[in-house]
Amino acid sequence: MIIKPFKLERYYTLYEFSAEYSICNSDCEAMTIKDLLSLEEGSVDKFHDLHLGYTETKGHPELRRDISTIYTTISSEDLMVCTGAQEPIYLFSQGVLNAEDEVIVQSPCYQSLASVPESLGCKVLNWMVKYIDEKPTFDLDELKNMITEKTKVIYLNTPHNPTGFHFSKEEQLAIVEIARAKNILIFCDEVYRELEHHPDYQIPSFADAYENGVAVGVMSKSYGLPGLRIGWVATRNKAVIEKMAIMKEYTTICNSAPSEFLAGVALRNRSTILARNLEIIHTNLPHYESFFERHADLFSWYQPNAGPIAFVKMKFDSDDMLFAEKALQEKKVLLLPGGIYDYNGFFRVGFGRKKMIESLLKFEEFIVENKIAK
Template identity: 30%
Template sequence: MTFQTFELENWQSDHEQTVRFNLADSTVDPVTVADLIEDGEDLERIMSVPLYYPEVNGERSLRGLIAGLHDGIGTDDVLVTVGASEANAAIVDALCEPGDRVVVMEPGYRQVWGLARNRGCDVAAFELHADRGWAPDLEQLRRVAAPGTRLIYVCNPNNPTGYILTQREMAEIVRIAEDCGAWLVADEVYRGSERLTDAETPSFVGMTDKVIGVGSLSKSYGLSGLRIGWAVCTHPELADLWRRHEYVAIATGRLDNFLAECALRPAARRRLFERNRACVRRGYDLFSAWALRQGGRLAAQPPMASALAFVRYDSDLSSVEVGDLFRREASVLVAPGVFFGREGWFRINIGMDTGHLAQALDALAPVVAALPPASGR
């Protein structure tokens, strides 16, 4: 079996160190340690953290805070992982066997897609439609989620479109998962980055029995450098993820656990989400005004959440060719749409410092203007 590389992450690994403007990431301007430490007492505590292994499944106090984010989840229903990445990897490894049907959203973050292919699963997709404002085709989901489907993976809010499912769509996805007997894996790392509302996107956790919620401090908290994520689940299968975690990482970092606790205290969490939404709103306003000035060569679909804009371009070039042009000519790294399952689009980060974004967009404008137009025009 040929190994499926994680094309998006591979693209970033290959190029992010050699460009002036890295807009291929999906987080906001990072938070610093000083931003997280509230007072002298915190400082004293951090200085005296013993740099021994933390509890292998995450410090109990941290797991308690994560459990508190969901109804019906206890401290022992949480596994702290090295980012959401490790949680997703452990889930596929623990739950899926070769030949199992796995269904994912498309366009989407293709980690579970690639992991499932590498596990020998039969991977199918259901689409989010650009012409319906990225609403999902749930009839298609019902068709592809045949009886016996092992796992349905949803990302809500979605990467790369920023689409937030309605309550009715969430309920229908739950019904479909229940009808076919699948595990529902809800990757919710962008909850808290809503652009059009201050209301946090609801969680799938608690909506059905066989659900695993995946979270992370990387995106909405601006703390990707901590490498703290988690899986929450009330089933004994959580222990199967934990067994994988022992092989891959043993544990997360003790300091990371301490700082994660600082970020998840209710007041700090509220503050970090406010900061995140401000970055997302400011950045998208700047970006969308710029996109409108590009002579109709770009069409951005406004994201409901996330520091991302998913943009359609008017050219027959492939999204990798466009990404290469942007990189070579403007030293701007974007993420080609094909890595999310959509040719003809690219994803660009709008959540970093606006001065930096404005400079990158200035550099990009002449390259966009020089793109060979689509042959149909």
């Protein structure tokens, strides 16, 4: 198998831990094991008594029960616990696709959604974002017209990385109808789900909305616990989950027992954790709003209604990759340039972490000192 290097993960590998400031992270503020365990009485002793043997390939039955409470039609039998969200993305494509298949990928995208099918020899068609009045949109007629007899999967991501776009319930229904008419699988990366900025923007998981919907969830983003490396796949399509389980025996076999335990504690207290993370987002967003108001001549942004990230358009003539490199060199501020997504002229910002306000001020220093801003 020949697979392209993962541009975004390469970039983070190189710079994430050396940058002093970052305005681009996509995860919410993390917490310590101590703070997490304090959410549930008796959990410290249970954690210390945990047996460190192998766990079940599909995940501990209690954890699967906890995960199933996020969904309306998904039972613990319809779930497999995985390592982060990256593993189920990989296992799904490896398990389900053949070289002659075609897939459609909502784009620009988190690269593995497109690169894994491509590495298997599949034809990958990009369902590209269209900016209308500075707002990202995805044209449903265009999606319909991209489908052929060979289309096996539509890959979606909502709330979307990097644009911050989130489908409405009506758009979701229309996409499900398009897929159902041709018996196409929908694979939806839902790692930013449950971080809707207002309950009106919540939509069902694609695993609930469609019998052939395959949804990926994770502890990393909305819950701010990426160090657990616990994610999962949810689907009522039994054949898909079996194919993925067979693949998993070649990757990680099973999950980390301590992480499964801690993920269970977090999920049983998920309303507390989500409320904390949404509060951070609501504290940070006004700072971006006023920043982009102050610098409306330089940047335009679509303020998302869900998730912890947005995509910012650069209105001045500059290579986004060089611009990010300079910000890092001069002020140790990490940006995520659009070139990482093969979508130039933009950069991604994040607002799920507490240090963002300080980092944004550093970034402002950078644009003022470089006379980009007046």
